[in-house]
Amino acid sequence: MNREVLDKWCGRGILGLVVAILVFGPLATGAVRVPDFLVLQALTIGVLSLWALRLWVKPRAQLLWPPISWAVLAFTAYAVVRYFTSELEYPARTEVIQVFMYAFLFLAIVNNLHKQEHTQVIVLTLVFLAMAISFYALYQFVTDSDRVWTFIKPYKHRASGTYISPNNLAGFLEMILPLALASLLVSRAKPVLKIFVAYASLVILGGIAVTLSRGSWIAVGVVLLALFGMLLFHRNYRLPTTVMLVVLIGAGIYFVPKAQFLKARVQETTKNDRLNDSARFDLWEPAFRLWQENIWWGIGPNHYNYRFRAYRPQSVQLQPDRVHNDYLNALTDWGIVGLALVLSACALLCAGVLKTWRFVRGNSADLGGGNSNKFALVLGTSLGVLAILIHSLVDFNMHIPANAIVAITLMALLSTTLRFATEKYWFTSNVITRVAMTVFLLAGLTALIWQESRAAQEYRWLQIARRHPANSLEQAEALEKAFTVEPNNFETAYTLGEVYRTQSWEGAEGYEDLARQAMGWFDQSMKINRHDGYGFLRYGMCLDWLGKTEEAGSYFDKAVKLDPNGYFTAANVGWHYVQTRDYAAARVWFERSKRLEWDQNVIADAYLPIVNQKLLDAAAKPQAQPPRPSP
Template sequence: MQVDIQRMDEVLEKVCLALLCLILVFSTLAFGAVRATEFAVATGLVLLALVLWLVRLWIAPNPRLLWPPVCWLTLLFGGYALVRAHFAPVQHEAQEEVLRVGVYALFFLWALNNLYRQEASRWVTLCLSLLAVGVSLYAMVQFVTGDTMVWHLFKPATYAQRGSGTFAYPNHLAGFLTLLLPLAITFTLAGRLNYPTRIITGYAALIMLGGIAVTLSRGGWLAAFVALVLLAAALFAMRQYRIPVLVILIVIFLGGIWFYGQAQEKIKRRVAAAFDRGHDRDPRWRLWEAGIQLWQDSPWWGHGPAHFDLVYPKYRQPVNHTQLRPNFALNEYVNTLVDYGAAGVGILTLAVALGLGGGWRAWRALSHSIHQEELRGGKRAFLMGAGIGWIGLLLACVTDFHFHLPAIALTAFALLALMCGHLRFATERYWVPLSRPTLFFFSLSLLMVGGFLGVRAWRSAEHAYWQRQADRAESGAVQLAALHRAWEAQPLSHWVAHQIGEYHRRKSWRQEGDYINQARTAMEWFQRAIELNPMDSYALIRLGMCHDWLGEHDLAEPYFLRALELDPNNYYTLANMGWHYFQRRQYRRSKVWFAASIRLNWWDNPTAYAYYRAAERLWHEKP
């Protein structure tokens, strides 16, 4: 019977390994799992993995957990995020963020406790190398052909001339490949692999370099360069790897010269843009300045999970480069400071330090067990490659928000878990035996947390699905029905409330049926949107417009003024201030607001142009 249990456990361990690879491959190929529907699938796979974990614990004769100090920090940050979300001003965004944090935390703990053998590291490295090859080749095709699609969806037009692979944002591909590139190189040089497998990982490393190049990501290039320098320095210290390292550096140098010759103009434009000053400087600098100001408003606890985009408009700079919605600060550290404050950043910093420190400790232990100049067995090769890859990703986070992309976060935490799993070669002190009562309590806690996250993920996916159906609807009735289904799935979504209000407002303005009641209905939904998101200037503007439409100009003005207070340097807010005074027939005053709006957006602002000309004509005609 004991043999049967051991075989069953071995089978379950292999299933866990296959499931880990499936999660990483799916999340990467499915647009980075950035959309709620794809992330729900990844969440379901993680929950299935937790069930397998519990089965393995319950069939084991002596169940135990591998629980290094980083696990406590993981739980601490998860709890901190949950508390901060509970007190956040906007619940919808905060809860969506907590869902992802919870999934990442459970995924890390599961991978750490189920895939700590050397075979797991080898197979995960090979899987990720092949995945990176496919994504990089796709990015090269996009770069050469100018393809504007990612699978069947269009990516933003500004990235049409850059390779992004299966991600919408080229910089995310650069960060993803920077994380994996050192791992492919160390396994090629030092892993205990047969020659065909080494050829595969070596080929993967070369293709990854090409993939990073075609992203035209300046931050990605710099992060990859630093990671390669660190890797070369570490390998060069070992005598038997000096010649291979020199060969690799020469190949990279020659490849860089060839690529520069092929894409010289694009590279020059990208590099020159990084050094622009004055009005044309990179919007990143403006976002970082605004982010620091936002953090100073709430330095210890932050504004709330996923709140940067919600609170940013108050500090938007009055230039045309800041008019679009940023979503993130384009700097993971600034973004995290704004969302979680110094306390949250401190917990995360300590967690990452303990995780990478665990890998370093395992490296030291393995150094004493084998010859000092060898990376025999692949253990140290994995630790070196994964550790330097993490350093490269952390450097790339200075210019982008890589950990907000689920595919990158899941891949990074999988590698960190496998690194920490190597601690079992350094010490036995982190194994925690579980008695049956303790195992029962642990299992119950895991099922409760998993069930909570599963329900959240399902509702989030359902909400996103019906929103997409509303966007695709060809008739107003179908669109309204889909929006109400989305509202039922997620009644905390201020954006859905705004969309329902906008549907009724437009119907009222077309004077279809009882337009007064339609306007009143729209106002009710806009009021709900404001209650759910007090920082939503757009709902305030729409509510004021409905009052103006009904001739209630005095009631409308406070809403426009409040919107201006929340987003004072937005061309849309300024244009609607002008529209409000135009309705009040204060044409001279409205012209001032329309002119200010045009100064911030002169390329796509038809409302301000049209009303400015109308206000000028009516002002001259006014007796």
Template sequence: MSVLPATAPAAPADAPARVAAIGEWVLTLGLAVTLAGTTLGLGGYLAETMVWSARAVWLLAALGAALLVLRPRALDARALLPVPFLLFALASVIWIAPARWLAWREWLLWFQMWLWFALALHFARTRAQTWTLAGTLVGLALAGVAMAAYQRFVDPKWMMLGRTQAEQFVGRSAGMFGIPNSLAALLELVLPLCLVWFGSRALPLAGKILCGWLAAVFVFGLVLTGSRGGWIGAAAALALWPVLTSRTARRGALGALGVVACLAAGLAALYFHSDYARERIAPFLSGEFESSRPIIWRVGWRIWQSAPWGGTGAASYNVVFDQFRPAGFGNEPEWAHNDYLNTLADYGVAGFALWAGAGAALLALGWRAVRERRRAAVPAAGALESWRWRLAWWLGAVAFAVHLAVDFHTKIPALAYAAAVVVALLLRRPETAAAPRVSRLALALGAVPFLGVLAACAGRGEALYRSEALRFESRRGIDRVAAGRATLDAAVPPALLNFQQAVKVDPENGRAWSDLAYATALAWHVTHGNAAAIGRRAEAAAARAIALCPIAAEAWIRQAVALDLQDRRTEAESSFRRAVSLAPHTAEWRYYYAYHLSTQPDRKAEALAEVETCLALDPTYAQAKSLRARLSAGR
């Protein structure tokens, strides 16, 4: 009877487990690389970044499904908490959203955020893999502070991807993001990790020095952002720290007062030693808060009141905004700058309850995990099992949640991914031998429809992101013409080709159809060809844009201009009036209508009245001033 040598290879049955172990490292590194690449690419906001980052997410999710089959494990039911909102939002995309291409883009980001949460909750569970994820977050925060310092002290207009910082943010640092508040959100996610461990008595001196240095660097970065929302979010979370963890109420209150005192001292130092910081702090001291956000919030409240229960539809805030735009407010807000209000307006009470309820439940479960680990009779085996580890991530999540009240971080892919990872690190349970066994066959059967959903999302996202990437840059090129930074001859021909390609890639992109109509009409100024033929082509594109989003005022303007090119003035009049009714306080559309009226000799008085309305909305509108001067002179 032979005896197997001690070095005999593992049994064939162990092969799937070995493959799964390698696959889990591939998934861990994939998450880290995707998070880093998305963050360094202006936070992943640009569609060209989303093309590859979304591909990576779909592949990583598919790999996760395969790993579950190779090495079966029990699924964490807490991962299902966001699913009811995802289903509700999907219904809103299909049946309510006025601009479905925008709604799909938002829903796909919600879905990706959930996939990140589920993947980080179930995989990358070893000590080395966990530190890989946490280290990626800390490393990105450090990189962000380094870039922020470069922007503050060397080149204030520098941005990633060769772009130039917007004038409104010059003087504040955004790091690798386009918006300083986004960098503040990343920093407030990781700052508590350093502070909590710095305050731990169990940490050796070298560890304390490292954590203290990192905390100081991140606080410095927060200051450079000039983000008052970031300061408030971080301060609120850190003030909760002693209140919730002290053994007596008195010590907790004193600790909170200490945090507030440190914050007050820091703000006082900034106020007296930094002119720019004084500009950011002074309005709070005088009771004069930011002017634009309250306006945007009031509009959001009115939008919600127009459809309180089911909302106006996924990603509809900016689409509907023109109908409620206050006179004299010319900004394009994109979102409500308050994720809670934005969600309420888009999805109504029902959707908001599902969204906020899932978030509150995850935070509540996270706090319970902190308390359970702290009260455990058996000491933690290491830092990753310590209650301080969980507390740090919980405080970061709370700071992020507070900051959402004044910003739109869930709309920035990198921040959505990072927040999902933080919540997953907070909620992870230790893997034990007593974990329930799951049938490999059951997991395989469940993976099939899941992979089908991933394939459908990948197909829709691929078309949407590629189309928007083509459209966005070309529209920026045309807008530079209006700003006097480019010529029609240089901007229109390539833009026209890109818009044509964009609508082929995604025929459901209403904005691309509208821009195609715009560029087609502008092409007449370049080619001086047959105006009627060009107008018919522009009209066809505008009609498609209107069919995809009938409440978009710009699409009606593009149709009206196309009809004017064909000398169909009566029909053009109807389209102009429709645009003005949809956006009564948008100066640009008032100018377009006034110009249309000015071409008819018997309607000069009406044209002049419309110009006056335009200038009442925007007194700086140069073209309207010129038109008024010509009309007043009888030309």
């Protein structure tokens, strides 16, 4: 087989793997689960392997290196530095591996999938995938289904398609809708294909509507205004744009008055005469306070969720996972330096669009200008990126792997269009360049393969642990093997402590030794993550169980310091005071816990009546009368 044929097959292989990544991620609930993400990671390893091979197979390999590539490299290097300086290694590594994967995918797409036939395959795949998922979302909404495949979604009366969260589905669809509309109105596609794309566009728009995602509605509204605003003033596209606009307006006039769910969602926004932010603002304030701990470098990659409890507002009792604002999340985790690198990449992307625009838009005065696939690509990808950037102000779509990969794919395709404006970003590789790129790709492959192996092994043992009876010795054995694979996973250490603590409290033989084993694992968890108050809480409870109530007090004090507004922490502090028979103090903590969480508060609900009865009994006892003074 000659080199040109082998190079062609390598290119097709890269295209096939990228398409597989783009399709699998959204279908696999956004690839937020570990096994699903490992599939994407394995496919990315395949992409990088073929690219490395292609560097040496292609007779005169060329590199396309637009300015944004330097920003991508800079942020990747910064991510590596922050990983080695992070306090919590395990969550930082999972985040940095994602950064690695996205960066290498971006560069691979720019350098291997810039031809028109490649971009057409990617765009049409995304459009019809979005249409299929939108059909599923419409089915969910019409039938009020609570299922996503075999999973149960927590959002009632809202469609989420193949995602768990409706907001994440909306984030995916809002990126694809501009691609579909640009392909319909601007491209040179055949009429039959355009009919299917028009149908897909309407279905996607319906899918966005039934997510009831207000952030997405705003983003789509801005994008549609920009799209129609630009095309209506371009003579070549005025007629089809007007027809499409009339269709959309007509559909809106017909459906919106009948759609009570849309009215209810809009009214919910200003319910009780205040902006209903779905607790987003309550998550932003702790993020600002955490950022102030290290304004330049941030608290660490993927640290927000694990540092949140110290600044938790009373109104938020669940773990937030993310800030629900990707920009603020970047500022908190990565600091000013990290956010500046992200914004510089966006600025370079925008500058590239402005530079390319006049070369692809054509002259509206030119009656023979006709449609343009180049303009369709630039218009669709730029507006798709704009939509997700707007939505990111109120959500965390860039932390959903499937959506992040779609976004970087659009950015990569958009970056390749700079070649329409200038040839200066092309570089013909020599031996030195090939060696440097090969070393770079091998470094990425090594990191991804190493993490793939470790994550797969850990996941296997964690799954085995879940299949065993809860809090059994068999479960503990599997968890210990998972901890051996990932000794910096503090959550596994904490879970092991819970297994042994539960066995001890159930009165198993040798309960004291089991309690000490539990304390050993809680101590391990505290050493790995000193910000988690639950480890201190459980350690103190074990001391109480062993009769060492005086020693336990300092651990409960530490837990309160790390989670001052947590109902669970307050309830367990109340439990501690029950063990010390200080029922008055116990009641104070149980009542505080109930104020923080009045509905589902098992500990406070169980102990508060007991404590109140103890206090009543103590008050009802006859008090000893003081001796009467002698006459």
